[in-house]
Amino acid sequence: MRAWVVRAGENGEREHAALEEGVLLAGWQGLGDLTDIATREDIKTAVAAAYPDEGPYTVGNWTGQLYRFVHEIQPGDFVVLPLKSWRVAIGRVAGGYEYRADAADGLRHVRRVEWLVKDIDRQSIQSDLQNSMGSLLTVFELSRFGAAERIAALAEGEPDPGRPDADEFAASLTEPTKLYEEVRRRASDEPLTLSIRDFLAIWGIQRRYPAAVEQIKNDLDERGLVTVPPFTDGSIDSKIAVLAGGAEPDEAGTSAVTRLTGTTSLTPAVQSAMHAAGHLPDEESQVQTVAYRVSNLESANRMPESVKVGDSLKTAMTIMVLRGYSQLPVLDTDGRLRGVVSWESIGRAHMADPHASLEAATVRGQEADRSDDLLDWIGTVHQSGYVLVRDHDHKVCGLVTASDLTVQFGTRVRPFVLVEEIEQRLRRVVDRCFPLDLIRAVVPRGRASRVNSAANLTFGAYGHLLRVRENWAALGWAIDQQHFLAALEECRQFRNGLMHFSPDPVTADQLLPAQGLLELLRSLDPQN
Known part of the structure; x- marks a missing residue:
């Protein structure tokens, strides 16, 4: 039994269709039928053809997600759908991949699902499992902390039992x-x-x-x-x-x-x-x-699949096809790196000798120490697609790929994007509703002359401005003033904390204040 997350679009735009029609929807507008495409490489070819302007790492990332959606998710598996209401739906996969040619673009790649429950409060799910659901990917597996068994319990109406290895x-x-x-x-x-x-x-x-x-x-x-x-x-x-x-x-x-x-x-x-x-x-x-070290990445602390010196090249190729890997580390009996075998190195070895051995196809691999500064290795990962990670005994202990960096930095950038949009919307509303002299009145006198618009206000100054009854009335908003100001203050504190560096990602739970305030501002001021 496995558990997956399949999102309904970046902003939940496919959520209603998924719940009403009993389906999982993968999106990817413009991509054709994948029914008869059996291998990861063939899906990659189809993705590259559908999105010719995308780079190799984006294509590879999308290929992995679509391969999971089409081939790895199996009937009987559990699936989680995060909802815009900050609740989650849980279902059981009921069928294989289907392509609905007559459906609207973006609603064509589907899997049938039986929704078991549609209104689980996220607050009832323990933080470690919530964090696992926080990936920016559309399709991914929940594989850590006993996730499948915990999702099954939630689907039965039971409380989240927590990590099986919880301390x-x-x-x-x-x-x-x-x-x-x-x-x-x-x-x-x-x-x-x-x-x-x-x-x-x-x-x-x-x-x-x-x-x-x-x-x-x-x-x-x-x-x-x-x-x-x-x-x-x-x-x-x-x-x-x-x-x-x-x-x-x-x-x-x-x-x-x-x-x-x-x-x-x-x-x-x-x-x-x-x-x-x-x-x-x-x-x-x-x-x-x-410091932001290589070891801060989860994948740097997860032993990658590998082959040993002396294994056959057929063994390496079989593992790579089954797992969809582009490369595979070759280790000695002590777990130390002796090289890497990749599809490129295999091709070169076969050109020289159709019966080439694993040794002939093994090339030098990129290897970082767990304690290295991650920023020093970004260029290498970008160029090579990966870097292996070693511990203090020089034994391989992890593998960082371009996809890992994409997810990691995407997760880190998202909070800044949310806060920036909140500030932009506040600036636009304040500039539209208040004269400049009123805007200047909420800043210290020594700085007032340097304020030319709401763009010069600090985040906290908006609270001072909108706390005045007459100013609030000028907005014409049919919402509760005190609740809005409380949400604004909570978001201000979140923003201030965000400005201080931390190597730890912001969790979905910690994003709630910013996301809730942004949704409210979008409703009050629907202009793009």
């Missing part, structure tokens, strides 16, 4: 004091380990903003605690150990961190992290910075 103990650490007490209670050879996500939740924080990082660092310093590796490194689901780094040395003259460096009592993930850290840095070097 119930971590959830009990509801405040910093409890964390300190737990670290102090534990024996030195049984350190507290938990995910960065659960660690941040102790402070009621979801993302690593600079101010939040500074607050947590100061709290840890005051109590003599340290995280290994630093909680600012890695993805939000990476594991860390919390140690009494400031405790005095034991009888042998060693610190808790030094004693634990080579221990086998920790989880493999934390053992690896501690080995990379080596030992507790001195006090002057403990400034923890938030």
Whole structure:
């Protein structure tokens, strides 16, 4: 049993048709019938022909989504449809791919579905599963955190049971004091380990903003605690150990961190992290910075499928066709990279020898370290389509592709786009409804002369302007003033937080204030 998300358009434009007709709709206007197209390469050819102005990475991304829609989604699988109402519908796939030639363009690629429930409140779904649903892709699988079983439970009207691997103990650490007490209670050879996500939740924080990082660092310093590796490194689901780094040395003259460096009592993930850290840095070097590293990408921490040195080229080709891969890493028995086999390298090897071996088709692969700055590798990924990721032992631990970057940066850009449209609509309404002298009245006197339009106002100034009863009446809006101002203030706080760098993505739940306010402004001021 598998679970998928199939969106109904970027703004839910196909939502009504999907629910009323009992279908999943893939969109992709202008693309013809895919019924008789069996392979990923053939779908890629069709996509490239339908969209000749698109680059190879966009074509590849769209090909992957359409291949899932046509071939990978199976009858009996669960499917989730996020709705504009901030609810979700859940159904069970009831048929194979169909092409409706007589339907309107954009409504032709369909899969039959039996909708089991259409009004699940997103707030009833735990944040990790909500975050998994937050991809910008139209068609994607929910494969993490026991998603399929949890979707099945929701479809039966049961509450979200949560992650099967959820750390119930971590959830009990509801405040910093409890964390300190737990670290102090534990024996030195049984350190507290938990995910960065659960660690941040102790402070009621979801993302690593600079101010939040500074607050947590100061709290840890005051109590003599340290995280290994630093909680600012890695993805939000990476594991860390919390140690009494400031405790005095034991009888042998060693610190808790030094004693634990080579221990086998920790989880493999934390053992690896501690080995990379080596030992507790001195006090002057403990400034923890938030950097956007390769390890911040989820795919950099997920072991890619591979072949071993000595496998046959047929094995590599079979895996690549079955999984739709463009390349495959070749590893030695220790898990270290010995090269990459790609369709291009296979073609070149076969030109020289029709019976070429895997070794003959293996070429040098691009390899980044988990701790590298991600920005340094964007050009390589753009040019080559991928980069493999290695850990501190130089063993392959992940693979970053152009599609991963597209999704990651698309997710990061979306909040800025929402806030920008909100500000543009506010500016237009204010310039249209208020004279310049009234606009200038809401800014400090020293700056008033530099205000030439609403474009010179800060986000907070709109709240000051519209809080005045006469100004609000001038808008002529038939909505509640207090609720609007509250939504505006919530969005202002969201915007201010957004302006501070964090390596963690904004979740769908955190986007709610901005998206709700934008939908309201679009209704009040429907001009494009």
